[in-house]
Amino acid sequence: MRLCYAVPGKVVEVGGEIGVVDFGNGVRREVVLAMVDAKPGDYVLVHAGYAIKVLDEEEAKKTLELYSQILGLAEVR
Amino acid sequence: MGWDLRQALRHYRNPRLARKILEKIREIAKDLEVVKIMHVCGTHEWTITHWGIRALLPENVVVRAGPGCPVCITPASDIDSAIKLALDGVNVLTYGDMSRAKGSRMVSLEDCRAQGGRVGVVYSFMDAVKLARSNPSQEYVFLGAGFETTAPIVAYAVLKGLPENLKIISSHRYVPPAVGLLAESEDLAIDAFINPGHASTISGMKAYKPYFDRVRKPMVFAGFEPLDILLAIYMILKQIKDRNPKMENEYRRAVTWDGNLDAQKNLREVFDFDDGYWRGVAIVPDSAMNFKEKFSKVDARKIYGLASGKGDHFPSNARCAEVIKGLIDPPECPLYMKSCTPATPIGPTMVGVEGTCRIWAQHKVVGIKCRSGVCEIGSQPPRAKRMFEG
Ligand code: SF4
Numbered sequence: 001m002r003l004c005y006a007v008p009g010k011v012v013e014v015g016g017e018i019g020v021v022d023f024g025n026g027v028r029r030e031v032v033l034a035m036v037d038a039k040p041g042d043y044v045l046v047h048a049g050y051a052i053k054v055l056d057e058e059e060a061k062k063t064l065e066l067y068s069q070i071l072g073l074a075e076v077r
Numbered sequence: 078m079g080w081d082l083r084q085a086l087r088h089y090r091n092p093r094l095a096r097k098i099l100e101k102i103r104e105i106a107k108d109l110e111v112v113k114i115m116h117v118c119g120t121h122e123w124t125i126t127h128w129g130i131r132a133l134l135p136e137n138v139v140v141r142a143g144p145g146c147p148v149c150i151t152p153a154s155d156i157d158s159a160i161k162l163a164l165d166g167v168n169v170l171t172y173g174d175m176s177r178a179k180g181s182r183m184v185s186l187e188d189c190r191a192q193g194g195r196v197g198v199v200y201s202f203m204d205a206v207k208l209a210r211s212n213p214s215q216e217y218v219f220l221g222a223g224f225e226t227t228a229p230i231v232a233y234a235v236l237k238g239l240p241e242n243l244k245i246i247s248s249h250r251y252v253p254p255a256v257g258l259l260a261e262s263e264d265l266a267i268d269a270f271i272n273p274g275h276a277s278t279i280s281g282m283k284a285y286k287p288y289f290d291r292v293r294k295p296m297v298f299a300g301f302e303p304l305d306i307l308l309a310i311y312m313i314l315k316q317i318k319d320r321n322p323k324m325e326n327e328y329r330r331a332v333t334w335d336g337n338l339d340a341q342k343n344l345r346e347v348f349d350f351d352d353g354y355w356r357g358v359a360i361v362p363d364s365a366m367n368f369k370e371k372f373s374k375v376d377a378r379k380i381y382g383l384a385s386g387k388g389d390h391f392p393s394n395a396r397c398a399e400v401i402k403g404l405i406d407p408p409e410c411p412l413y414m415k416s417c418t419p420a421t422p423i424g425p426t427m428v429g430v431e432g433t434c435r436i437w438a439q440h441k442v443v444g445i446k447c448r449s450g451v452c453e454i455g456s457q458p459p460r461a462k463r464m465f466e467g
Contacts, residue, residue, distance in 0.1 A: 005120035005301065005431070006226065006275045008086075032203060034233060035339040045278065045331060048172075048223070049201025050230040052340065053278040053331050060085045060330035064094070067308055071097045 006047035008055060011038045021046055089302030098307040099133055105314040106135040114138070114313055115403055116271035117256055118145035119431020120301050126440050128303040138310065141403040143259055145273065147250070148174045148429030149401050150355040151222040152386030155248045156180035159220040162381060163194035170197045170205045171220040178425040181390035185428075186220075202231050209243035218377045222248045225279045228366055229340035232347040235368075235375055244377040248386055249366040250353060252276045256296075257288030258361055265403060269295035269313040271306070274328045279344075281336025282324055293322050300328040347372055354387045356425065357401035397424035400433050407434040414438060 009029075013020040017034035021044060032050035044051035088094070106112070116122065122142040125131060131140060144150050157180040163169040169186060176186040176198055190196040199205045202219060209217040221231050228249040235245075252273055259265060272285060277298050289296055295316040299309035309327045316322050326332055344366065353365020367385070368376040377383060391397045395417070396410040407413045407426075417423040419438050426432035 005118075006278075032230060032233065035229060035337055035343070045275065047275065048227050048230050049203045050233070052226065052229070052275065052337060056330045057085065063308075063327065063329050064085075064088050064304075067098070068094060071094070071101060 006045035006052050008043050009046050011040050011042045011044055011051075014038065014040055019051075021051070086302065089300070089304040091304065095304055095307060098304065098311050102138065102307070102311050102314060103135050105311070105318050106138050109137060109314065109317060111137045111139065112268050112314065112317060113141065113266060114269045114271060114310065115141045115143045115259060115265070115267040116145065116273075116299075117143040117252060117259070118271075118273040118276070119147075119149075119429065119433075119436070120275075121145065121271060121273070121299065121306065122433055123431070123436050124301050124303060124306055126436050128306075130303065130306055134310070138314070140271075140310070141265075141267070142400075142433045143403045144255060144355055144358050144401050146401070146426060146429045146431035146433070147223045147227065148172075148178050149397075149425040149432050150250060150358060151175065151178065151248045151425070152354050152356050153179075153181040153388040153390040154384055155220065155222075155246055155386040156186065157182070158381075158383040159186055159218065159246060160184060160189045160194065162218050162377075163189050163196050164192070166195065166216075168195045168197060168215055168217045169220060170199050170208065170217060172200075172222065173198045174429045174431075175220060175222050177422065177428045179423070179428075181388055183392060183423075202234055205243065206234055206239060209240045213240065213242055215242060217243045218381075219243065219245045220248065221245050224250055224252050224273075224276045225340075225344065226276045228348070229279060229337070229343050232340075232343035235347050235372060236343060239375050243375070244380055245368070245375055246377045246383065247348065247366055247368055249348070250355060250361070251280075251350060251364045251366060253280055253284040253288060254364045255355060255358070255361045256285060257291065258359065259403075260288060260292040260294055267294070267403075269317065269322075270297070271309050271313070272296050272298045272324075274298065274300050274305075274331060277328075277332045277336065279337045279340045281341075282326060282332060282334045284336065285324060289322075289324050295322045295325070297325045298328050298332045300331065353385075355401075357389055357391070357398035391424055395424050397426050397434075400424075400426050407437045410434070 009021040009023040012022045019033040021031045036051045043055040045053045159169050179185045186196045205219045295313045297309040297312045299305045348366035350363045351365045352362050373379045399405040417427050422428045427434040
């Protein structure tokens with residue numbers, strides 16, 4: 001495990017402060033969700049058994065769009 | 078909506094865009110002197126090495142790895158303390174890589190298990206809690222290393238209440254003051270920083286503000302895909318060219334100005350932030366997360382009378398301290414890939430998956446142009462060409 005890296009996964013179940021996160025390829029883990037405001041369907045960054053952040057999907061897209069503009073590229077997608 | 082995050086993230090490996098950014102980087106760099114950029118995150122080093130990014134940058138743009146590997150900077154004396162407890166019959170639990178890092182007598186927790194020491198490996202601190210709870214007659218100590226990314230789950234569990242038979246050695250360290258120290262170092266003479274991505278989701282950008290104000294060097298918060306790194310480098314060069322240093326956020330999908338307030342609250346409630354030793358680096362002010370007085374009941378240092386962490390203790394000839402500080406590249410160490418390999422690690426930076434030596438070794442970087450010029454005996458991994466030039 002890397003101690004300064006978190007892995008993105010999709011929240012599939014929320015039960016109080018604990019939830020289940022799907023990391024793809026059939027890997028699911030119980031994760032502490034107490035420090036984020038996550039609902040099923042959200043992508044979260046998971047580190048050492050807890051979610052540190054809900055990923056901002058809009059921002060993920062916007063950063064690249066912004067930069068493809070700056071760099072004079074057409075639409076990235 | 079209607080699109081998937083995974084799909085969006087694929088674009089952060091888009092070769093066409095990567096080439097375009099590289100063109101821009103080369104264009105800006107033409108007007109600049111040598112620019113020395115440091116990152117302080119082992120996973121940034123992984124991205125940079127894995128995608129062969131150094132070889133693609135113009136010669137005057139230098140990227141160095143700083144102390145971004147928690148296993149590497151955990152003081153030798155804390156490893157020694159844990160070993161002593163394990164040999165005395167206490168069940169010592171820690172993260173996988175941590176169990177392989179050697180203390181001052183060149184012994185790791187894993188080595189001491191072979192001598193009858195009681196050592197277990199966990200993925201999360203929550204696993205340690207579960208273990209202790211299901212074996213109430215056993216005594217457990219958790220060696221807790223890591224940055225603010227890792228520490229909040231420990232704080233959270235402590236606030237929830239630990240089983241009586243579980244104590245913690247807190248070796249946790251806080252990154253922002255270390256960046257402040259590195260930024261002021263004249264030996265290193267770093268011009269700009271790629272700030273950590275995931276540690277910063279916790280601390281927020283605001284934690285770096287006092288240090289930025291002092292040095293006024295570009296600090297860009299970056300993610301872990303190859304384009305994240307290239308964009309961060311582009312942003313830094315642009316700031317330098319415009320003579321407009323600032324704190325800028327490339328990793329907006331994860332890092333915010335305020336960070337994770339719940340996690341911060343947990344940390345501040347449980348820990349005092351004291352001066353603390355970073356192995357190979359220095360004492361960093363306000364960087365050691367030590368248990369507050371009112372949590373003495375879980376503090377293994379108090380209960381077992383363990384000294385606070387200090388000490389480099391690297392074997393002679395080993396140049397780990399210089400690698401950790403970003404003063405030299407791994408191939409400049411005489412032991413690199415000779416006696417010290419991923420299978421036979423001597424220093425901690427060959428142990429941790431976030432250690433520079435380990436990352437370079439795994440990517441078979443035995444020959445790369447080092448800053449001293451002595452290591453120029455090979456080439457970068459082929460991966461970079463496939464990704465960006467092909
Ligand atoms: S090669 Fe081994 S001994 Fe040399 S600096 Fe790296 S970890 Fe230390």
